[in-house]
Amino acid sequence: MALVARQIESDRGTTLEGLLRTGEALLSDAGIQNVRHEAVWIMEAALATTRLALQLDGQRAVQPEDRARTMTLFARRAAREPLQYILGTQDFCGLEFAVGPEVLIPRPETERLVEAFARQRLSAPAPIVVDIGTGSGCIAVALARLLPGAVLFATDRSAGALRIARQNAARHGVEGRVTFVAGDLFEPLRGLGLEGQVAGVVSNPPYIPEGELAGLQPEVQSFEPRMALVGGTDGLAIVRRLVAEAPEFLAPSGTLMLEVGQGQAEDVVRIAAAQGNYGPAHILRDAAGIERVVCLQRR
Ligand code: GLN
Numbered sequence: 001m002a003l004v005a006r007q008i009e010s011d012r013g014t015t016l017e018g019l020l021r022t023g024e025a026l027l028s029d030a031g032i033q034n035v036r037h038e039a040v041w042i043m044e045a046a047l048a049t050t051r052l053a054l055q056l057d058g059q060r061a062v063q064p065e066d067r068a069r070t071m072t073l074f075a076r077r078a079a080r081e082p083l084q085y086i087l088g089t090q091d092f093c094g095l096e097f098a099v100g101p102e103v104l105i106p107r108p109e110t111e112r113l114v115e116a117f118a119r120q121r122l123s124a125p126a127p128i129v130v131d132i133g134t135g136s137g138c139i140a141v142a143l144a145r146l147l148p149g150a151v152l153f154a155t156d157r158s159a160g161a162l163r164i165a166r167q168n169a170a171r172h173g174v175e176g177r178v179t180f181v182a183g184d185l186f187e188p189l190r191g192l193g194l195e196g197q198v199a200g201v202v203s204n205p206p207y208i209p210e211g212e213l214a215g216l217q218p219e220v221q222s223f224e225p226r227m228a229l230v231g232g233t234d235g236l237a238i239v240r241r242l243v244a245e246a247p248e249f250l251a252p253s254g255t256l257m258l259e260v261g262q263g264q265a266e267d268v269v270r271i272a273a274a275q276g277n278y279g280p281a282h283i284l285r286d287a288a289g290i291e292r293v294v295c296l297q298r299r
Contacts, residue, residue: 015060016057045073090106098167105136114202117200131153131201133238134156135161155184185238185242189249196248207235213226236267253297258294268294269294278296281294
């Protein structure tokens, strides 16, 4: 009811300012927090305008087709579609990545993983680095930029994700340095002669326990790819496989670096210890103090 009333009321608001107010009201009714900023970002994208123009020229008339296009985007956001899918981009490690519903939206926690991985001294002059479950390609592309000598391979089961990842590699000028291959975890790397040669394996695997998905915010639960989120009943199904399968590819002293969910780090350390191919683990915390990255070194 409130929604319909707002739309009717807004039919009078055919100026930039009126459209902005309408958008804010729609987003606010949908339970979204940061409505001012989000409504401005949506208008900037829909109308190819800037915040400054919106401020200075608020009384300017909006053409019906511009208004319709903007309202469509407001409606998508009001249905709790993530803003990043609507705008088509997300910043990660200072680079702008294309994103869409085929890929997980890159998170700031994952920057911690990239930073830690890039900071270790990889001894080979052209170290081979593998990103498993690359999604948007954010980890592989950021690492290619941070490690100019590295040769990267990135895998994903989703063809749609790989399409976006390749686009992101090209956007950042590293398409010649990252080989994207389709398949399950390490499977597509077989036959490339990489066994025992890899300096580092990095992954932000799906790690949410199946039963916890329903408790997440609607943006995540209803829009981000389930394949990128859920790691079986306890969240660790993919992690177990990564820990078990990585040693075959890692060179001696090669590292496996994994992002993990809150409360999972100790379990992952135990899984690795039981596996027997790794030395002592270390754990890194994210900006919120949560144990977020587990670093393992192959014996
Ligand atoms: N590696 C990608 C990222 O960090 C995708 C991760 C995933 O799909 N779980 O964004």
